[in-house]
Amino acid sequence: MVIHISEHGQNIVYRPIRPSDREALEAMHAALFPIRYEPEFFLNVVNGHDIVSWAAVDRSRPDGNDDEIIGFVTVRVMIATENEIGDILGYGSSRTNQTLVYILTLGVAEQYRNLGIASSLVQEVIKYASSLPECKAVYLHVIDYNESAILFYKKMNFRCLRRLPSFYYINSQHFDAYLYVYYVNGGRSPQSALDFVVAVTTYLRGIFTSWATRLWKREQKIPGWSKCKKATSFFNLNRMIKSTNNRGCQHV
Template sequence: MIDPKVACHPTICYRPIRPSDLLILEQLHAELFPIRYESEFFQNVVNSRDIVSWGAVDCSRPDGQSDELIGFVTARIVMARESEVCPRSSWDAPNPKWIADLLSYDSSKSDQTLVYILTLGVLESYRNLGIASSLIHEVMKYSSSIPTCRAVYLHVISYNNPAIHLYKKMSFKCVRRLHGFYLISGQHYDSYLFVYYVNGGRSPCSPVELLTIVVSYMRRGLSSLAARLRKNEEKVPRWLKCKETRCLLTTQSRRNLKTERNGFECV
């Protein structure tokens, strides 16, 4: 795999992925991901068959490499009404089992769509330069330009902490954890489902969110009650408060004397 010498301030440009990128795209996927993708997937990417994509290139590299991919993102549009549990192939977008997990879906609007991010990667030498964020922004802008699109969603393997941090930073919402979603080298791994809402899309009110609302109202009610009790307490005459204090002190004094005399106190 190519190991370029990165300039101190590389000039990164973004463009659609083209048929001429086929070989380097395959090499990048093989290097960056533990999953092996079918040749059909790459053919669909470079020829824009049901898949949209953006590539990042370093225009400051020497001639012959200035237009070579150093990062990429691939995505596809899926109909919100679809509810397939498993993809038809390894590159298909695994649609959510229940669309309610993603957004408040209006079944009367059959044209609502979602954009699923299939793959995202940046050559190691070019990481921490904001390239991944810029590629995701391209997907966000594209999704926002589609009037029927309500959300962008994706899956992240549970141990990929840098990716999880990135998506949270970019205002993606973690909707749920999917147990055993990935099967890699015979071992199952969990994944997190992340969603970014566009064009008025919004998440449904989950049971956890309902509980949070109820608890919030209860806390507010208790705070209001405590405030009223404090207000009523302030209205008690000062002389009555002093009388109660003297009685308390007298009782405590008797108890102390009894304790000193007997050496112990029964409770």
């Protein structure tokens, strides 16, 4: 159990979701999301069947409902090799024991927003994921028009990995989604083809520049070269280096 005192004096406590929270949890999901969740989902949440969850409650409420949830987050631990997202994140091939934590739902009651509750709930998820040695990332999907959620995850240092066309189908209409990820336990972003080309080009450019510098120094030491010869050699080397730089830019 984690206790947090908000700037407005609320005594916010974070605890696991319990079976007694089911009714309030269903009501909050219905109010907050355009997607309707099946009863089985809520049964799995409140009973901890393959879903880990946290609730936020306000212990300072004067109406006697100081254990009623005002915010929640639900997550599932996924085996990277059993999920196509593992391939996108770069963890779905070699090591079969790697896992990912997927944020299923996150919500806060309207009257308790902008108090840091959502941030605290996500921090609980990150701490949980970090405690799993084989977990490499926390990830989630955000519908493309939810600008406030997109801004929130950016502030939480989640990285937008890609846009997924027609990911959601709501009210007979398709919507794109953004895939956001937060890496833990040494996890890192998969290297794109462009990143590889840039790295190789930079490496080759460094080798050529080093070779050209050594060649120029050797020429400086050779007696009997005319000034014209030296000037021509220096000009050619510069031209060769500039040509290599241009080719590098074209690769990028």
